[in-house]
Amino acid sequence: MMRPEVKALLWRWREVVVALVVVTLMGLWAASSFGVMRWIALGFTALSVIFAIAAIQRARFDRGGGGFGAVEVDEGVVSFFSPLTGGQVEIEALIAVTLVPTGKGHAHWQLDAPGQPPLIIPVNAHGAEALFDVFVTLEGLETEKMLRQIKQTPDHPVVIWRKRTAVLH
Template identity: 45%
Template sequence: MADFLRPEAKAQLWRFRDALMGGGVALLGLYWGLTRFGILSWIGWLMLAGGVIWTIAGLQRARFRQGEDGPGVVQVRERRFAYFGPLDGGVMDVDDLIRLEIDPTSYPSPSWVLTGQGGQHLAIPVNATGAEALFDVFAALPDIRTQSMLDVLSRTPDARVVIWQRTRPLLH
């Protein structure tokens, strides 16, 4: 039974797992909303709304996931990035982040380049193990455009692209 699906199909189902679960909740909510009466009908309509939101968020996460076969391991704990790579690595606080870029020319795979207040750089491959945890952190950055970040990630530009930069307060 374990060989029922090809490994590529399993990988795609796992990549879109959040969207599939949200779709299932939305379908169950639609069914309850249309066929039940009273409080269960209202719960069904609420489940439909929640499932649609969950599906949209799941599709964004699926576009962000690039696999986990890249070099290194990413951890996000208590608003701190940690990347442990085979040749380099580092740690940076989320509050110290001033610029987020994607570098498609880095070897062996495109990398997120995070720049801190002190000028330190942390390059994290987009397909490192645990890199999908970065989505929540990036989405929480002030004034970031999540859709443009996903568009840049999917089209793989030719040169380094600035995704987000902290606005500096004016003194005058």
């Protein structure tokens, strides 16, 4: 039997573990190959390193769940469901993403779109890790800045991303 904390930690970092195993296997293949096969193996090794870096970023983003409500991302729409609040926002309509502290050591995502109230989502809501894939597609978002802010849980709202508007002259 495994302790729940250890099981949760392994589950959170599962993609990283798999990626590192693949990097190791590709590296061994590259080291034991010759000629063209070595170059192919080195290419796969480099590709698997890129996937490992992405897996590490995804694991750093995940706050472990157990929070209030549930998040779903489907067909370009982020939905948040909870007994007290909820809503939806189209990803294409987003104009800002803000990390808002609650004062209790946690934070919420605030997703802003024109013509509708902000969608507030706890960072540890069930399924909130799906927001990582949404956020990294936003043009100009600084992934490392976002990951640092999540880790630190700021004491004031921090704009993680704001849509650049075209200036017409």
